[in-house]
Amino acid sequence: MILSRTFNRVVEQLDAVFHALSDPTRRAMVRTLASGEQTVGELAAPHPISLAAASKHVKVLERAGLVHRTVHGRRHVCRLEPRPLAAATDHLRFYERFWNDRLDALEAFVSPPPEESP
């Protein structure tokens, strides 16, 4: 019961992380945050959207656990949280062997390697 609740939390977290990353503006914000903390305004600046829209994006990132916010006076300083990114990467890494095999097979098909000497 507790286990299944925990499982659900993990699944929903993954949902939220992938959904957060499915928007190019938010991916750009994450990239920006990788180089250091930024306020909501600074995150919004490079994008042709209103501050209110940017605020919503930040909230999506926050809900996904990708961003942590610290309020300093009237400035909201955002910091990138590494763990959900690591979790998402882990999830994809599950397929690594699979797509290595598949891509190797593809390459082998395109340019077959020389036969071993019999």
Next chain:
Amino acid sequence: MILSRTFNRVVEQLDAVFHALSDPTRRAMVRTLASGEQTVGELAAPHPISLAAASKHVKVLERAGLVHRTVHGRRHVCRLEPRPLAAATDHLRFYERFWNDRLDALEAFVSPPPEESP
């Protein structure tokens, strides 16, 4: 011009891939496909949804380039395509060093390593 169009295609592809992965049913389908080809019906079977709903999910995966479909008579056989997964993984791997550093810093904070002998 051509370059920017190409860039847009890549960005939209990433959008589509992350969006496709943001749904737990679709992630489960992808996992299933990692163990071999499956028809739409077989992909639908484990999930408590109609075949029509599953068909839509498959279409989303297809649009993201994650799945390739081969029609054999009335059966639509789906195969996992590795490249978009590799692309998404690459995108996340950009942050790998970042979150390694951050997690190391966190761990160091929680349990400081012994001081070097002075």
Next chain:
DNA sequence: CGGTTAATTAACGATGTGGTTCACAATAGC
């Protein structure tokens, strides 16, 4: 041929998304 099976398409509804504008709260600074 007729019936069954596999899958898509269409139409609908509830809900979510991404954007806007405007009003508001709270802090900073003169």
Next chain:
DNA sequence: GCTATTGTGAACCACATCGTTAATTAACCG
């Protein structure tokens, strides 16, 4: 204290999503 700055919240719009059911297409099979 007044004003400008920073950010959120609410209301709204157009559109996408995820599910349903019902109708339709296409292929297999007895």
